[in-house]
Every structure is written in C-alpha cells, then in structure tokens.
Amino acid sequence: MRFLTLLALLFCLAAPAVAQDGTIATNNGSSTEQVFTDAAIATKIRDILGELEGYEDVRVSVSQGIVTLKGTTLEVGQLEELQRLVGRVEGVVAIENGVTISTDVRRRLAPMMERFQLRFWQVVAFLPLIGIAIVAFALVTWIGLFVARRRQPWDRIAPNAFIADILRAVIRVGAVIGGLVVALDILGATALLSTILGAAGIIGLAIGFAVRDTVENFIASVLLSVRQPFAPNDAIEINGDEGKVIRLTSRATIILSFDGNHIRIPNATVFKARIKNYTRNPERRFEFDIGVAYGTDLAAARELAQRTLADLPFVLDTPAVSIWTTELHGSDIGMRLTAWIDQRETGLLAARSEAIRQVLIAFEAAGIEMPEPTYRLMMDGGPAAPADTLAPRPEPRPEVQNVAAKMESDLEHIVEVEREMEREDLLSADAVKE
Template sequence: MAFFRTVLFLILIISPTGLPQIALAQNGTIHTGEGTSTARSQQDAAIANKIRDIIRELDGYEDVTVQVRSGIVTLRGTTLELSQAEKLDDLVGRVEGVVAIENEVTMSTDVAKRLTPLVERVQTRFWQTIAFLPLLGVAAVAFAIVLWIGFFIARRRQPWDRIAPNAFIAEILRAVIRIASIVAATVVALDILGATALLSTILGAAGIIGLAIGFAVRDTVENFIASVLLSIRQPFAPNDAIEINGDEGKVIRLTSRATILLSFDGNHIRIPNATVFKARIVNYTRNPERRFAFDMGVAYGTDLAEARALAEKTLEGLPFVLAHPVVSVWTTELGGSDIGLRLTAWIDQRETGLLVARSEAIRQVLIAFEAAGIEMPEPTYRLLTTDLDAATEVEAKSAAAEILAETEVQDVAATLEQDLETIVTGEREAKQDEDLLRADAAKE
C-alpha cells in the first residue's frame, strides 16, 4: 500500500496537468478534481449571466455576445458607436471574478442599423416637443408679462425724470430697466422650462460678444461715456460762447456723440465728446463781465502820466464801460519810434458786443489824443520844413476841441451776438430731443 502511494505521488509531480486533479486524504483515500472543475464552470456561467444582464439593460449592445472561460471574458459583436465598445472594458472589469477581458467588439457598418436609432431619436424628440408645447406656452406668457411690466415702468416719466440730472441720463436709466426686464423675463421663462443652466451659457456668450463689440467700437463707447459725464457736469449751456482747443463759437447742442458749435463765421463745428471732455474749455459767457484790451503808441517826449490819465478818463466816460472792474492803462514797451500803452476796460457782454465796444473805445481814445495834441508817430521819418507859430497852434487845438465836443459815442449793442443766439435758438428748437444740455442744470 505504501508503494502504491509513492508511485501516485511521483506521477503527480512529473505531470501535474496531464491527469485529473487528485487529492490524498489523511485517511489514505484518493479523490479526483472533478468537483473543482464543476465549481469553476458554474462560476464562469454566473459571470457570463451577470455581464449579459448588465449589457441587456443598456442600449446599443444587442449584438454583443459574452463567453467566459476560467475567468477570462471574451466579447464579440458590433456596436453603433466605437465609444460604446470601449466602455465595455470598464463595465465588465467591475464584475467580480473577472480575470481578464478580450474585447473583440467592432463598430457596425450596417446602414439600416445606423439609421434606425436616428429615426427613433427624431420621432422621440418630435413627440416630446408636442408634449412640451403647453409648458412652452406658459413660459412664453410669463416672459411676455414680465417684459411688459419692465417696459411699462421704463416708459413712465416719473420717477426717472426726477432722479436723473437731465433727460439723457433719464433715458439711460430707462434703457437699463428695459435690459433688466429682458433678463428677468428670460430667467423666469427658463426656470419654468427647467433650463436655467442654459442662462449661464447665454450670459457667457453675451459677455464675449459684448467685449468684442466694445473693442471694435471703442471710440464710440468713449464718446458715449464722455457725453454722460458732460451732461452731468454741464460745463457750458446753450448759446454760450466757448473755445475748445482753438475752436470758437456758440454752443448749439450736446448730443450722445459730439458737441456742436456755431462759429462766428456761421459754420458748424462738430467736436467729439471724448475730445471735449479732455480738452481745455474757455467759456466766455459764464461770467457776464468781460474785458477788452488794445494797444496804442505815443511819441517819445510825451507826458506819459498825462496820456494815461486822458486814456483812463476817456474809457471811463464811455457809457458801455463798467465802473467795476476799473479801467486800466499801463506802459508796455519802448519801441523804435513810440512808447507802447495797453488799455483795458470791462463791459457787460449781455448788453454790449465785445468787438464793437473795443472798436468804439479805440476811436474815442484816438480822438481824445488828437484833441490833446498827443502824437502817435508812425515808424517813418518825416522832414519838417516850417514851424507853426503860436497862434496857428492854438487855432489847431481849438478846432480839435470842437471836433471832440461834437463827436458822439456810437452804438455798441451786442448785435452780432444776438444774431448768433437767434440762429442757435432756431436750430435747438428744430432738434430738441437730441440735446443733452439744460438751461436750468447745475453748472460746474
């Protein structure tokens, strides 16, 4: 008996896979491995059934077959998408007892099979759309109601006209209300449809588009922002005489893009608001008192104190010259043939024209100097051949005094400025809606 056991043991060592599995019990009996093989087959069958149950619940794996041998799973067949075949590795690998996977599934090229899912999807979506129509109608009604409420509030004149400093800012507030109502209506409609996640995508796309448009129309946006700031600050009013970067004229209007002036030659000057906002602005009208100045020259040897006093007295005696600020006359330079004097005086430009006042002042001072015998030499040489006797000189002074006494001050009304104001007023009345300036607005 011991010899027989030794022979069997040697056979198992030499060829362990060539004979059925044999187990030696402690009591000396020998058992074959047929029970172990049966258990493995049952386990493989269980794995195969479990995998079949899984892929049976998924779409697209109807043609896939499963074979399991010793824990090794072999998959064969076709799917409509290559990605579906690749997902099988992950699905099968999660099943307990799987040792390895041989995925031989390929993508189907059958036209009928590939078109069938498309037709089914179209039909499914069509019926889903039909079923969705009542909800879509409710969302559309909600969208219209919210939008109507927002636009109704935006159309009201109050409180926007009271809150905003001018009509332009009030219109901007109304535009903001309209945009907010559109966004609110969209959110409500998407919430009813259960598609609020789509809102972030829409807003993101709108932001990108807005950024691109902003770069494309940067100058226009800059002018628009400048018009908002100018309409709030109100650095000038309609009909003001101003100077912007060397351009002078009367203000016609301020639009959302440009400031329009009427030059003293009668031409329209359109200046972009971005330039106006950054430019040096001289407003000649804001202060009603305005100074005019001119230069005159007297000969060497003239009593400068007497000449200054006479010039000041002459200017102060003009009816259109203001008493305050006072008239000023001073010496400016010593020229080649004369001594220069600068004469200044102030007028109320609401009643007096600057240019005509300056012209009349020059004429009156010139007459006064000639009557007083104050010489205003020309830059030329003159040859005197005879001397005037005393009687002739007295007679000449008497005649000059008579001329001075008979000379009346001419009219210096601001006719040019009034004519320009009439033109500006007419143009403003023709296009009232496009003006951002208000006469009653606060001035900076």
C-alpha cells in the first residue's frame, strides 16, 4: 500500500499538470507560442515573395516579430515594394532591411533578354493583325488622296484656286488621321491616338506662337482671297504706296508703282490697312487751285472758269463742275476748281493739266489778273523795267489737247506682262468683290 502511494506521488511529480479546460500547462508555454508565431510570419512572407518576380535572392528570418531581410534585387522600385509588402504582414513588429541592388551583369541582363524575347514573339503573333491594319490605313489614305486630287467639286465650291488647295490639304490630312484611327482600332490601341493628338496639339501650339507672323499672314491671305477687295490692274493706295495691282499671292500683294517699281506688301499689312481704290468707280474728280487779284469780280471769274471747264469735251456733265473761294492770301484770293472725268477714257493728270491751261487762257483773254508775289529790283543805271516788259505774254491757244488715258493704258500693259510671268494669283476677275 505504501508502495502504491509512493508510486502515485512520483507519477504526479513527473507528469505535467492538467488544467481544468483540458490544456496542458508548461513552464515555457509563452516561448513556444512566440516561436510558432515567428515561423508563421516567415512562412507567409516567403510565400508572398515566391509569387512575385525579382525576389528570388531575398532571404527572410523572423525573431520576436522583427523581420530581417537579406539578399539582392534588380531594381530600386522592387526594394521599396519589398519594404511595403513586409510591413503589411500581420505580426511584424519591425523590419531590418538588408537587401541591396544587385550588380551582377548576367542577372541584370537576363530579365531584359526575357522581355525582348517576349516582345519579339508578341510582334510575331501580331504580324497578321498588323498587316491588316497597314492595309486598312493605306486604303483609307488612298481614298482620301484620290478625292483630294480631283478638281471637282473643290474648284466649284471654293471661290478661288488658293481656297481649293486648302480644302484639298484638309482632306489629305483628314484621310491620314482617319486611316490612323482605323489602323489603331484594329490593333486595339486607340488610346495611343489620344496621346499622339495631344502631343501634336501641344507642338502645334508652340509652333504657332513661334511663327505667329507667318500664321497671321497666311490667314490674311485666305481672307483677302475670299473678300477680293481689289482686282488686277486696279489703281490703289495702301499705307501711302500707290500703284497698279499686279497679283495677290499667298504671302504678299504686289503692285506696280506709277514710277515702274515693284512694291511687295505683306498680306497681314494689307488686310489691316486702309485701302483706297481709285479704279472701282470709273468717275474720278480732279482739282486745282488758282489765285485772282484783289478787286476782281469773283462772281464773273467763277462763272468764266465754270463755263470753261464745262465746255471741255472730257469733263463729265454729272457730277457737275464745282468752284469755290478758299482763302485770302497776301497778294491774291484763292479759288479751287474741280471737275469729273471718266478715267477709263481720260488720263487724270493729262485732264488736270489741260484744264489748268484752258482756264489760264480764258482768264488772260478776259483780263482777269492772277498776280504773283512782286519783287522790285533797284539798279544804279536807272529805274527798274516794268514787270510786263520782262517776259512776253503767251498767245491764246484755245484748242483742246489730247487727254486720252495713254499712261494708264501703258501701265496696264506692263501689269498684264508681269501677270503672265507668274501663275500664282488669288485674284479673280469673276469673283464677287467686297
């Protein structure tokens, strides 16, 4: 009996105590649980890294929740991603990251070669689809170019050849863009088109600012070709430059001055300038001033001058001749005489010159004095000679001289020759004028 009691006591001392809930209590229970937790953390981290590329050389160890990482990776991004992944694992207290970037040339080149091979075989697999996309692009582009090359209906729609060429260029660009869209849609890469167009828009904006004057000049050329403010051989004045219009090009307006010089004015300047067109209205007025002496019957002088001008064969009846007194000078009274001519038949300068001559003859015949500034010369040999003996009076010559528009005709002939030398011209005689 004593033996059995002693045996039971020894068994109780040697065997672990059993808790009331059935679990076995040990003196080092907390240490065993921590070891199990560290192992689970390490296993989970290794499983995560095993599913990802680039972490094959990373070694993981965990002690008391502190994760120690050693080894190498290929990229800095992988190193940062490793830190983030390990930090998200439950139970990790701290991370000692000893992973560095690998400098092994063979290992670093291997992924690149793999990617190259992968891309190569992808391209090979896409070759049939790429061929179809190229054919679609070529077909759409060819159709657009074929339509753009046709003269009709663009020559009929556009007011001139310049605008027709612009329409053709727009169609060509639209055809290329349309073909590109179709090709990218076949390849499933339409998102790339947005990137291309966005980059093209930014580049176009930068170029537009750089060549702003050129763009402004081009737009002015388009508007001038549509508006047609003048026609070939029109006599115009632009910012003080006068002459006959030769042509309107896509860059400048070329006129022939009355001195025979070529004047090239940028279209941007022409579009914004004040244009005076002398040819648009066939009737044109000329004017000149004369002076009569104080004491002259102004009404009689005015009537005589008006009758003289009205009787000239090249002066128009409507609008009528106009004459009025302008101002009082020191030695005479100023008068202004105006009359109208048809400049298609009569030269302006020739008509004005002949009108002055006829009025002078009529005034001298009527005894109307037209004084000039008088100077008295004192000589030692005697009194000064009378003024009327210094020069003989001209004999009246009432016949009217030729005032045909010969100079204008000669200039028009020069302009026609100049126009035949170059084909580019945005002016059209049949176009609607502004």
